[in-house]
Structure formats: structure tokens, C-alpha cells
Amino acid sequence: MLHQLSSLDLSSNNLSGTIPLSIPSLTFLSYLNLSNNNFSGKIPFIGQMTTFIESAFVGNLNLCGAPLVTKCQEEDPDKKQSVIENKIMVVILINCFT
Numbered sequence: 001m002l003h004q005l006s007s008l009d010l011s012s013n014n015l016s017g018t019i020p021l022s023i024p025s026l027t028f029l030s031y032l033n034l035s036n037n038n039f040s041g042k043i044p045f046i047g048q049m050t051t052f053i054e055s056a057f058v059g060n061l062n063l064c065g066a067p068l069v070t071k072c073q074e075e076d077p078d079k080k081q082s083v084i085e086n087k088i089m090v091v092i093l094i095n096c097f098t
Contacts, residue, residue: 007031
């Protein structure tokens with residue numbers, strides 16, 4: 001029944017948690033607005049979700065990944081490299097003082 005849903009506007013409803021993985025399977029969905037809620041985690045940018053632009057997701061401060069410019073921590077190579085470099089520095093310092 002919901003598989004033929006063409007429009008879904010859940011904006012400004014104080015919704016929280018991750019975006020349900022069932023939304024990308026709504027193949028008839030041509031309009032989606034999840035903006036201004038409290039969604040968190042990585043946007044499941046697969047299937048039908050790849051057709052929606054950033055404005056469908058803005059206002060969810062803890063949401064990350066495409067199409068938002070906010071990268072998820074595991075996707076940001078600079079942050080990942082920084083964490084690796086910090087761990088290496090700790091190991092070097094520990095070895096210097098032992």
C-alpha cells in the first residue's frame with residue numbers, strides 16, 4: 001500500500017532517531033521533506049533517496065552524509081587521518097618514556 005506513496009512531508013514534527021531504511025524502497029516517492037526534526041546518523045543515500053536534495057534533510061543537526069555537506073565522521077578522510085595520526089603520536093610518546 002505505501003509502496004505507491006508519492007509525497008511524504010514530515011517536516012517540523014520533532015521526530016528523532018535514524019531515518020528508517022524502508023524509505024529508500026518507496027519507489028514512487030517523488031517528494032520528501034524530513035527537514036527541521038531531530039533525525040540523527042547517516043542518511044541512507046540509496047534507492048529513491050538519491051533523488052532528493054539537501055533541503056529535504058536540513059535542520060537535523062545530527063544528520064550526516066549525502067546529500068548534506070556534513071560528512072559522517074567515518075566518511076571524512078581528514079578526520080580519520082587525524083585520529084590515526086593522534087594514535088601514532090601516543091604510541092611514539094609511550095615508547096619514548098618506557
